[in-house]
Amino acid sequence: MTQVAILGAAGRMGRALIQAIAAEPQARFAAALDRAGCPESGRDAAVLAGLAPSGVLLGSDLAAALAQADVLVDFTRPEGTMAAVQACLSQRKALVIGTTGLSAEQKAAVAEAARSIPVCLSANYSVGVNVCLRLLRIAAQTLGPGYDVEIVEAHHRHKVDAPSGTALRMGQAVADALGRKLEDCAIYGREGHTGARDANTIGFATVRGGDVVGDHTVMFLGEGERVEIAHKASSRSNFARGALRAAVWLAGRPAGLYDMQDVLGLREA
Numbered sequence: 001m002t003q004v005a006i007l008g009a010a011g012r013m014g015r016a017l018i019q020a021i022a023a024e025p026q027a028r029f030a031a032a033l034d035r036a037g038c039p040e041s042g043r044d045a046a047v048l049a050g051l052a053p054s055g056v057l058l059g060s061d062l063a064a065a066l067a068q069a070d071v072l073v074d075f076t077r078p079e080g081t082m083a084a085v086q087a088c089l090s091q092r093k094a095l096v097i098g099t100t101g102l103s104a105e106q107k108a109a110v111a112e113a114a115r116s117i118p119v120c121l122s123a124n125y126s127v128g129v130n131v132c133l134r135l136l137r138i139a140a141q142t143l144g145p146g147y148d149v150e151i152v153e154a155h156h157r158h159k160v161d162a163p164s165g166t167a168l169r170m171g172q173a174v175a176d177a178l179g180r181k182l183e184d185c186a187i188y189g190r191e192g193h194t195g196a197r198d199a200n201t202i203g204f205a206t207v208r209g210g211d212v213v214g215d216h217t218v219m220f221l222g223e224g225e226r227v228e229i230a231h232k233a234s235s236r237s238n239f240a241r242g243a244l245r246a247a248v249w250l251a252g253r254p255a256g257l258y259d260m261q262d263v264l265g266l267r268e269a
């Protein structure tokens with residue numbers, strides 16, 4: 001049984017994680033944490049997530065909470081992640097990082113910590129997206145450079161960045177498999193007299209609107225056929241279930257920096 005503490009427990013992902021733990025027989029909800037002064041402090045964390053009371057109260061004392069846990073799952077902001085790294089290092093606990101937007105220096109600090117403790121860092125904990133990444137590598141390697149690659153993604157109207165991190169990760173997987181550098185071959189949108197398509201490019205197109213949780217389609221367009229690998233998310237619970245799967249997998253592993261491809265056994269030798 002893995003004892004799981006959640007940092008960012010009052011947030012959208014934190015609440016989804018509390019619901020996921022309630023449905024996971026291999027995990028026990030050990031502690032709920034958020035920033036000091038969070039308005040929900042002191043409340044029963046399961047109740048915040050719409051569940052029956054668990055007796056686990058929302059706190060902010062990372063050190064005390066970690067003493068009860070095997071693994072910390074962090075879905076906060078980069079400052080929260082850096083505090084989590086220090087706390088996990090000092091108590092030699094495993095750390096699952098879901099927070100996005102870490103700077104290069106912050107990622108370097110995570111990699112340094114992973115020399116002493118097991119850390120899982122992934123920009124997307126969806127099991128389906130990670131399976132798609134593997135399928136994309138197979139498709140790109142097998143179809144080869146004769147197929148044009150285009151990536152179309154759609155998200156809700158509130159999303160502030162484009163293309164999505166997941167679309168970029170998919171483009172990276174295809175570029176790696178084709179021996180290209182994404183920064184040299186990516187085309188982000190087209191307008192006007194663009195000329196004929198350069199065969200070495202990977203095109204990105206972005207749709208924004210409504211309440212779309214996240215759709216990604218990668219097209220391989222060849223002569224006489226087209227292959228599409230698509231993923232459509234309908235709720236954030238898939239990220240929570242994937243992150244929890246990572247937490248159960250990570251606890252007790254040797255120190256190292258892992259990602260969801262490792263958790264799911266999808267990394268190629």
Ligand code: NAD
Nearest residue numbers: 008010011012013034035075076080098099100123124125
């Ligand atoms: P949110 O704003 O709903 O929740 C964030 C929570 O973190 C809040 O409760 C906030 O009080 C808390 N927090 C902020 N700074 C903190 C700190 N320094 N210490 C402790 N707690 C702190 O956001 P969300 O939608 O739950 O997303 C959280 C993060 O997870 C974002 O970076 C988001 O991009 C990322 N995310 C990643 C994945 C993935 O699969 N990797 C999926 C969804 C979201």
